[in-house]
Amino acid sequence: xxxxxxxxxxxxxxxxxxxxxxxxxxxxxxxxxxxxxxxxxxxxxxxxxxxxxxxxxxxxxxxxxxxxxxxxxxxxxxxxxxxxxxxxxxxxxxxxxxxxxxxxxxxxxxxxxxxxxxxxxxxxxxxxxxxxxxxxxxxxxxxxxxxxxxxxxxxxxxx
Numbered sequence: 001x002x003x004x005x006x007x008x009x010x011x012x013x014x015x016x017x018x019x020x021x022x023x024x025x026x027x028x029x030x031x032x033x034x035x036x037x038x039x040x041x042x043x044x045x046x047x048x049x050x051x052x053x054x055x056x057x058x059x060x061x062x063x064x065x066x067x068x069x070x071x072x073x074x075x076x077x078x079x080x081x082x083x084x085x086x087x088x089x090x091x092x093x094x095x096x097x098x099x100x101x102x103x104x105x106x107x108x109x110x111x112x113x114x115x116x117x118x119x120x121x122x123x124x125x126x127x128x129x130x131x132x133x134x135x136x137x138x139x140x141x142x143x144x145x146x147x148x149x150x151x152x153x154x155x156x157x158x159x
Contacts, residue, residue: 002072002092006100006123010078010087013104016121018129020136022143023117026151030107030114034083036150037105047149050142063088071095083107097128116147 013019026033036043041063044054053066057074065073072094079087090101099122106117120139122132132139 002074002094003098004092005090005098007091008089008100008102010102010104012089012100012102013087013119013121016100016102016123018120018122018124018132020120020132020139021117022120022140023115024144024147025110025113025115026147026154027113028151028154029112030083030109032154033107033114033116033150034086036154037086038077038080038082043153047153048146049149050146062091078102079104095128097125097131099123099125099128118143118147 036047041054041056041060044051044065048054050067051065052068053064055064056062057064061077063073063075063077065075067073072092073090074092075088075090077086077088079085085104085106087102087104090098090103093101101120101122104117104119104121106119108115108117120132122128124132
């Protein structure tokens with residue numbers, strides 16, 4: 001059953017009760033990575049294996065995301081500052097126990113490539129928070145695999 005989450009802003013990234021932060025350096029430029037994140041939302045299915053559907057909504061101000069296993073999100077884009085930050089809030093989800101959720105992708109130049117940092121900031125019930133703690137390694141692996149696939153995709157398309 002889908003539920004509306006608490007509407008929080010980008011500041012929630014720093015104040016969330018649960019913050020999972022992952023980072024990886026890729027060879028693609030910050031501009032290329034930002035375009036893939038913010039401007040080619042449907043392309044997420046090509047490089048983020050957990051994503052089965054990704055489409056912009058509300059003329060790009062929102063997103064609809066579906067994950068393997070049936071989890072669904074309706075999101076609002078909070079910050080899209082090229083080529084540095086892409087942040088969105090989950091407004092509605094069927095994920096049990098979630099109360100608030102913001103994800104931030106922060107891109108910084110690193111030599112000739114980009115340091116990609118993904119922050120998953122959330123609040124939820126005690127079982128939800130416990131599950132995230134137990135699943136941290138898996139989320140980290142999912143992030144690393146996704147960003148590696150994105151880097152390969154960007155290199156092959158010379159974007």
